[in-house]
Amino acid sequence: MTRLFAILGLLILVAVPVGAQDLTKDEIVVRVKPASITIPIGQTKQVEAEVVDIGGRPVKNVPVFFFSRNRRAVSVTGDGKVTARKPGTFKVVARAVVGRQRRGPSATVTVTVPFPEAAAVEFRNAPTRLYVGTSVRIGAVIVDKNGVVRNDLDAKLASDSDQVARIDGFGTVTGTHPGKTVIKASHRSLTAEHTIEVLANPVANIELTPNSTKVRTGDVVKFTAGLRKADGSEVTGVPVHYSLTAKPDDTLGNAATGQIEQDGRFVAESPGYYTVVASSGSAIARTTIRVVKRFKKQRKVEVIGRGSVTDTHTSDLWVWEGVDGRDYCVTGTWGANGVAHFWDVTNPGEIKKISSVTVDARTVNDVKVSKDGKICILSREGASNRKNGIVILDVVDPTNPKILSEFTTDLTGGVHNLFIDGHYVYALSAGRRYDIIDIKDPQSPKRVSSYQIFEPGASIHDVWVEDGIAYSSNWRYGIHMVDVGNGIAGGSPENPKKISSYAYPSGWNHAAFPFKSQETGKRYVVAGDEAFPFGLHTKDTPTYARGWMHFIDFTDLEKPKEVARYQVPEAGTHNLWIEGDLMYAAYYNGGLRVVDISGDLMGDLYKQGREVAWFIPTDKAGKIANAPMVWGPQPHKGHIFFTDWNSGLWAVKLSGDKQ
DSSP: OHHHHHHHHHHHHHHSOEEGGGOOGGGEEEEEESSEEEOOTTOEEEOEEEEEETTSOBEESOOEEEEESSTTTEEEOTTOEEEEOSSEEEEEEEEEOOTTTTOOOEEEEEEEEOOOOEEEEEEESOOSEEEBTOEEEOEEEEEETTSOBOTTOOOEEEESOTTTEEEOTTSEEEEOSSEEEEEEEEETTEEEEEEEEEEOOOOOEEEEEESOSSEETTOOEEEEEEEEOTTSOBOOSOOOEEEEEEEESOOSSOOOOEEEOTTSEEEESSSEEEEEEEEETTEEEEEEEEEEOSOSSOOEEEEEEEEEOOSSEEEEEEEEEOTTSOEEEEEEEESSSSEEEEEEOSSGGGOEEEEEEEOSOSBOOOEEEOTTSOEEEEEOBSOTTSOOOEEEEEOSSTTSOEEEEEEOTTOTTOOOOEEEETTEEEEEETTTEEEEEEOSSTTSOEEEEEEEOOSTTOOOOEEEEETTEEEEEOBTTOEEEEESSSOTTSOBTTBOEEEEEEOOTTOOEEEEEEEEOTTTOOEEEEEEEOBOTTOOOOSSSOOOOBOOEEEEEOSSTTSOEEEEEEOOTTOOOOOEEEETTEEEEEOBTTOEEEEEOOSOOOEETTTTTOEEEEEOOOOTTSSSTTOOOEEEEEEETTEEEEEETTTEEEEEEEESOOO
16 A cells, blocks of 8 residues: 555656756757648648656746748747648747747647649730741649639640641740631640630841840840841841850860840850850841950959957948048957957058947847948847847947947847938847837937838848838848838838839848949849758857849839849858949858959859959858858958958958959
């Protein structure tokens, strides 16, 4: 009997909940129920989570929050209500909130959202007319009852008269004889029909001319096809198909070396001979051009000076001319103790730390200085009181920065990035929006407005303001251009108005920098990625980032178009700066990159040899030894200043002649 009571007592002891204060994050486990769920689009289901110790006993007073790995497809509330928005298989994570970093163990729920039943077949942007000897690809899609495209299904296409038009397995229709034909798209019992009239092709001759014959790799050449009838009269409105053949100088297994668009624009990646072909019906024209290497050799990057920081990770920088005429730089710190360092960089060869400011934060991720050089603002994340927000400094004398005020209202979730424009500060609020704060009186800042994307899973990473337009970087929702005083959409800092936006499939949009081409007048925004598919390592191990720079043509605000990229293999982008015809790119493990962005832009600028120079910083005494991790660049008075996450502040200069 005594033994029985002892066993019962042990069982009762096992069932007693454990206090969270008695355990570390390595001694607790998160359990979810169910571990996998299926939810139809538009419906919601509840997921439960509990925290237990390694023996399976419930642990008290450990909050758990839920988040989605793909918030546009599956959203989840903090308490586990999961809503399906798009079909596919996705992950929802339940994480325990433990310690100062509030990052404890987690468990994953697999969410399957089935595709709705197919309801109809539809033609999209199908032409009604076609000329003999020309081709067009017809789009036919399968949609569900809500009009959502079923990308997992393909419609079968057929022409009812191959004598008039033929169609291949990829949906390309080619006119063969004047007349009419009906194109039928089908999927099981669902069908749709579209009539195309094929017209006789009047083109007998083509005159093909380039706008330049002196061509370097990366130069965009515009080919114009003049169409004429047999009697020599001009023909308009008939499509022309462009193609090319290449004979590169390097014939040792070289891959595709050139690109031509159907508007006649051509660009080459490698030196060699390129023959552009224009055809319409039976008429064909060919023109050959010679392309030479863009630069005979790259320029060198010379290290001028350093402001070494190896005891903490370094974040962003800002370089400015002070009110006394000397040059200064402020740098932040990441995952440390809230320090910002101030440097005298008047002589870049003798960089001197002149002061430091410590604020209540773990990370001072962003630092900015007003145009007049009097005000510096620090962002805060990880404050002990969880208020975070921004800190406003008087830096008239950078050797003795003075805290004027702090602003934390509605910014308690942390400020990751900010920008100063005039007497307004644009500060990110917990990655949800940016708030616009009036600092005309820097000792009494006040919030005047905000801008937020109200879409499922929307979040923001950065904001940059130029000419009264705010360019925000919003991960999956891409670049948003907002009128905050430009006037193009009637906006102001007190009443921001959206102008345009552009998003790309990866959802990695992290930074943006606008510029107007000095040569073409086109307006671009360069959108930088940030991605760590192999993890972000904060100690001992180098980080191998991924991503590239996307060049988006915003000349037509109604139809922004991604036209070019700059992609360094096996490395990843962070921040950037553009001055004149040069882009200075922080490429994390790929170092500092300087790129020629002159003229029209198309294709992969890296493969085209537009890279002017590169530099990879290493430091055996770095926070992580010999692990380059370039954070952000800024050109200033003929030098390039940049911060490296592991080694601090650098000053370099391009050497060699400009080509």
